Amino acid sequence: MLSQKMIDKLNEQIKVEFESSNLYLQMAAWCSWKGYEGGEAFLNLHSEEERMHMMKLYTYLGETGALAVISAMEKPQAEYDSLASMFEQILEHERFVTSKINDLVALAYEEKDFSTLNFLQWYVAEQHEEETLFSSLVDKIKLIGHDGRGLYLIDKELRKQATAAAAAPAEG
Numbered sequence: 001m002l003s004q005k006m007i008d009k010l011n012e013q014i015k016v017e018f019e020s021s022n023l024y025l026q027m028a029a030w031c032s033w034k035g036y037e038g039g040e041a042f043l044n045l046h047s048e049e050e051r052m053h054m055m056k057l058y059t060y061l062g063e064t065g066a067l068a069v070i071s072a073m074e075k076p077q078a079e080y081d082s083l084a085s086m087f088e089q090i091l092e093h094e095r096f097v098t099s100k101i102n103d104l105v106a107l108a109y110e111e112k113d114f115s116t117l118n119f120l121q122w123y124v125a126e127q128h129e130e131e132t133l134f135s136s137l138v139d140k141i142k143l144i145g146h147d148g149r150g151l152y153l154i155d156k157e158l159r160k161q162a163t164a165a166a167a168a169p170a171e172g
């Protein structure tokens with residue numbers, strides 16, 4: 001059985017994951033608007049992944065007899081200065097998500113809640129993977145540059161990443 005404090009924090013994380021999903025969907029829409037088809041495909045997939053992260057929390061809360069609560073969402077920023085700055089923003093956002101997961105892990109330790117601690121290990125590994133991915137994309141964008149040809153190559157790289165992610169077996 002989870003403590004009320006843990007239930008509240010897991011519900012806060014549901015909001016964080018849902019907002020991540022909405023943010024990436026909005027970014028996908030901006031990419032589509034700008035003609036970055038690779039970026040759109042890549043961010044659409046990431047939006048779906050974040051929804052799956054949210055659903056894992058929802059399921060865990062239900063399994064432990066707690067009520068999952070869906071909160072009001074912050075409206076994501078609709079327009080971006082450039083593809084490069086958008087990806088820097090994503091990396092910053094993922095670092096924020098990691099800090100929220102770390103807070104949850106710390107609480108689980110403090111409460112000797114080993115079931116939740118075990119459940120959270122998946123998120124710890126996932127955040128490591130996502131920070132590595134986005135940090136390498138930010139580095140690539142810096143390296144390639146953002147003139148017309150650079151943007152074309154970045155968009156191509158994002159299309160490649162989206163295709164690889166779509167072909168990978170679904171996690172869960």
Ligand code: OFO
Pocket residue numbers: 017020050053094097123126127130
């Ligand atoms: Fe990309 O963040 Fe979820 O966990």
